Amino acid sequence: MDLIDIGANLTHDSFDHDRDAVLQRAREAGVAQLVVTGASREHSPKALALAQAHPGFLFATAGVHPHHALEYTDECDAEMRGLLAHPEVVAVGECGLDYFRDFSPRPAQRRAFERQLQIAVDLADSGTPKPLFLHQREAHDDLVAMMKEFEGRIGPAVVHCFTGTRKELFECLDRDWHIGITGWLCDERRGQHLRELVPHIPAERLMIETDAPYLLPRTVKPQPSHRRNEPMYLAHIVEELARDRGESVEESARTTTATARGFFRLPLAP
Structure with a gap:
């Protein structure tokens, strides 16, 4: 398989001791490219590096x-x-x-969100548009x-790690937003409603992500003792997605x- 993980927190300190091995395992598991999530003043520069x-x-x-959000100062805005x-x-x-x-x-x-939306506007106005990578939990409206x-x-925008309701999904789709699906889908306790929703997502709006080191798919057997998720487990998500669709x-x-390649304007994998 030729997979793209659109959201992996590879700057997390749990990867500090074996990050190169994690990347090698991802390649061997069919992950052709990854988007490393930058989510703070500390970790966004690390993601770029x-x-x-x-x-x-x-x-x-x-x-x-x-x-x-409290760290979002004028200096932070300039850094972003x-x-x-x-x-x-x-x-x-x-x-x-x-x-x-x-x-x-x-x-x-x-x-903080408004200021980052303004960055997206300014990038579009300058002729160098970049999409939005959105986080939403209990704040849809x-x-x-x-x-x-x-x-x-x-x-364009993608709602990363979508776990919402049917109503929320269709409101996102009605606004032409993309949807990111994680290992939440593989959780027989929490993911049942998602299994019923993913068939309704048009293929041209649907992407997959691990959100590593979080949300280890429960379909991974045996479960690693450390419970750390990593990009090599993306295949478990696409397998569950295919079954549900x-x-x-x-x-x-x-x-x-x-x-994913079209949304993020990624080149073909080397």
Whole structure:
């Protein structure tokens, strides 16, 4: 298989001792390219550095997750803009709203998200548009409302790690957003509703991601004792996706890869 993992937190310190081995295992498992998630002032530059160290294989995003919204200062905004000037950085984010944990006050989350939406507008206006890599948890209505304020001024968007309701899915699709599916789909306890929803996602809007080191697919047997997810397990997600969509694994792999490559404007894998 030729797979693309659109969201892996490879700068996480759990990978510090074996990151090169993790990447080699990913290649051997059919992962042709990965987008390394940048989600803070600390980790967005690290994501870029990883992408630059592995040209054509790794790419990066640059943004500030709502958990870190309080760090979004004028200096932070300038740093994100500088990172997004690099060709290896292929999306704005991870950015959005998270009302599930509220690690940052909601007004601060909204301010940080608005400023990153403005970056997307400015990139589009400058002729170098980059898509949005969105995070949303228990904040769907507010996220949609804020995105409406920028309608027609920003490029495409993907709702990373979608776990929402049927209503939320169709509202996202009605707005032409893409959908990222993770190992949540492989969880027989929490993922049942997603198994019923994924057949309704058009192939040209559907992408897959591990969100490593989080969300280890429960279909991995035996489960590793450390419980760390990594990109080599992306195949478990595409296999579950194919089963739920009633198509072959090869078809699911082909279409999700084509969609990801077009969305992020990735070159063919070396």
